Amino acid sequence: MLTASTAEWILCRVTSHERAASIVGDLVEIEEQKGLLWFWLSVAGVVFSLVWRQPLAFVAAFYAGAWTFFGFQMAIMGINAQHRPPEYPWMPVFTVLIFAGSMLCAVSLYAAIRYGVQDKVTQIAFAWTSLVTSVIYLWWQPVVLGLCITAALLIVSVSIFNSKLRKEALVVLVSVVIGSVLRFFVGLLAGLYQHFLLRGPWGTREMQEHPSLEWVVFCMLILTFWASTSAWSRMHNWLMRDQAIDTESEGKPAV
Amino acid sequence: MKSPTTLGEFEQVVLLAILRLEKDAYGVTIRAEIAKCTGREPAPGALYTTLDRMEEKGIVRSWLGEATPQRGGRAKRYFALTKAGLTALVSAQRAYQSLLDGLDLLGGIHAYCFNC
Numbered sequence: 562m563l564t565a566s567t568a569e570w571i572l573c574r575v576t577s578h579e580r581a582a583s584i585v586g587d588l589v590e591i592e593e594q595k596g597l598l599w600f601w602l603s604v605a606g607v608v609f610s611l612v613w614r615q616p617l618a619f620v621a622a623f624y625a626g627a628w629t630f631f632g633f634q635m636a637i638m639g640i641n642a643q644h645r646p647p648e649y650p651w652m653p654v655f656t657v658l659i660f661a662g663s664m665l666c667a668v669s670l671y672a673a674i675r676y677g678v679q680d681k682v683t684q685i686a687f688a689w690t691s692l693v694t695s696v697i698y699l700w701w702q703p704v705v706l707g708l709c710i711t712a713a714l715l716i717v718s719v720s721i722f723n724s725k726l727r728k729e730a731l732v733v734l735v736s737v738v739i740g741s742v743l744r745f746f747v748g749l750l751a752g753l754y755q756h757f758l759l760r761g762p763w764g765t766r767e768m769q770e771h772p773s774l775e776w777v778v779f780c781m782l783i784l785t786f787w788a789s790t791s792a793w794s795r796m797h798n799w800l801m802r803d804q805a806i807d808t809e810s811e812g813k814p815a816v
Numbered sequence: 817m818k819s820p821t822t823l824g825e826f827e828q829v830v831l832l833a834i835l836r837l838e839k840d841a842y843g844v845t846i847r848a849e850i851a852k853c854t855g856r857e858p859a860p861g862a863l864y865t866t867l868d869r870m871e872e873k874g875i876v877r878s879w880l881g882e883a884t885p886q887r888g889g890r891a892k893r894y895f896a897l898t899k900a901g902l903t904a905l906v907s908a909q910r911a912y913q914s915l916l917d918g919l920d921l922l923g924g925i926h927a928y929c930f931n932c
Binding site: 565579580584585586589591603607609610611679 | 822842843844847859860861862864865868872873874880883884886887888890891892893
């Protein structure tokens with residue numbers, strides 16, 4: 562049946578072949594009573610239900626990461642920053658925190674939309690995001706700094722000794738490290754490209770004369786966030802598969 | 817002891833339908849069972865994403881069954897509750913039951929309509 566084959570091909574774009582076939586088989590059974598229009602509306606509904614979270618989560622993560630990077634930079638290194646940390650040895654530490662913090666914000670939002678706020682890995686990511694954000698904005702308050710460092714050490718200790726938490730923390734760590742390192746290289750490459758286009762200081766006029774720089778940076782940032790969120794998704798799937806819960810067997814395992 | 821997974825309302829409805837259907841729980845029958853018991857047909861998109869999500873959480877397990885000519889030679893995907901799913905469902909139902917203790921909602925709305 563051409564209709565069913567076409568529907569199966571469409572669903573195979575968004576889910577596995579076996580699942581697409583079983584869903585189309587179900588819809589074909591019901592189509593006899595409900596009609597062809599209902600069949601295609603249902604296919605559209607299933608496609609939308611399966612795909613809407615991921616692109617929305619990615620877009621939200623991208624903008625969250627971009628805006629928080631800007632915000633964190635302004636808080637620490639901006640001209641109007643009220644509390645600048647000492648240049649040595651703390652500026653490199655805060656530079657790392659800025660990269661890590663913006664990636665944490667991005668992956669936290671991605672995970673919250675994609676997997677829900679009740680997901681344990683999402684909650685760990687939000688906890689770390691809160692700590693890093695507090696340090697960046699309130700490092701100059703000894704009590705806040707002390708509490709954040711204590712909380713961070715506690716989370717790390719518990720993560721090391723608890724095998725389940727260790728895996729969940731690993732998901733967060735790998736995604737943030739991938740994103741932060743790539744983000745750092747994007748900055749380096751953007752600087753090299755800018756220097757290649759035009760040496761010297763850049764202002765609004767230079768940006769307007771060389772729009773390619775913005776597009777190059779934009780595309781590289783898209784790749785950075787894609788790599789980070791993909792790492793998160795793959796490791797999250799690994800974690801879920803690894804959590805064997807049921808000891809009973811009802812039948813053949815799912816494909 | 818690990819706390820049971822928290823279930824949403826629709827997830828509970830789907831799990832109960834799967835339990836009622838025993839070994840015959842697949843998309844079509846689950847949908848029909850929910851429609852029969854609740855009077856509302858769930859949208860296919862909502863049903864399949866819920867089933868996928870519950871399988872990711874480890875609450876249900878699925879396997880492929882027989883293909884039929886009626887389905888164009890496509891196999892059915894059957895579902896069953898896992899031990900964790902049953903635990904989560906029992907926990908949710910116990911919570912409802914403790915809230916229902918002392919109330920007689922099945923007697924109708926008039927028993928609790930003070931301003932009717």
